[in-house]
Amino acid sequence: MTDYSEIRSQLEKRLADLLERAEVIEDDLRHPLDADSGEQAIDLADDEALEGVDDILRQEIVQVRLALLRIANGTYGTCSQCGKPIDRKRLLARPIATRCIACAN
Template identity: 75%
Template sequence: MSDYKDIAEKLRARLDDLLQRAEVIEDDLRHPLDADWEEQAVDLADDEALEGVDTVLRDEIHQIRLALLRIENGTYGTCAICGEEISRERLEARPIATRCINCA
């Protein structure tokens, strides 16, 4: 099994960045609505967009955490479908990959 310390470092850095971004979005979503109806409509539309972004961020955070667990338990880099090794190039391009290029 290959050494994935460099990929783990990149994943941890990305995870930290995403967690900070998610926190900012959640703070924005918690703000109270203004009394002005027009501004409320704009705020609600913005909140819906932020919720969509937050969902995408949370999904990526989850995928990164799973990848880090696979690195820790020694299954990282093994295709979840065929059991073959996932190429280093693929893992560097998409570190959360769980399938080799043939099974993707």
């Protein structure tokens, strides 16, 4: 079994960062709308942009959690398409990778 402790640590730090950022965004989205209709329009546009960012963060959170799960169950580093090992350099550069370079192209 390959030692992925360095990558696991990187993923855990990334997950903590993503969760913190998502919480800040969600707190911002919970704010009440301003009484002024012009300000409401601006707030709604800002909220829409924040929701898009939050969606992207949530998707990455899922990918990071799945990568950590693969490390825990011993399937991390194996291409989900061809079953061959994923090069360690690729995993260090993109720790959420599920496919080797050949299959990803």
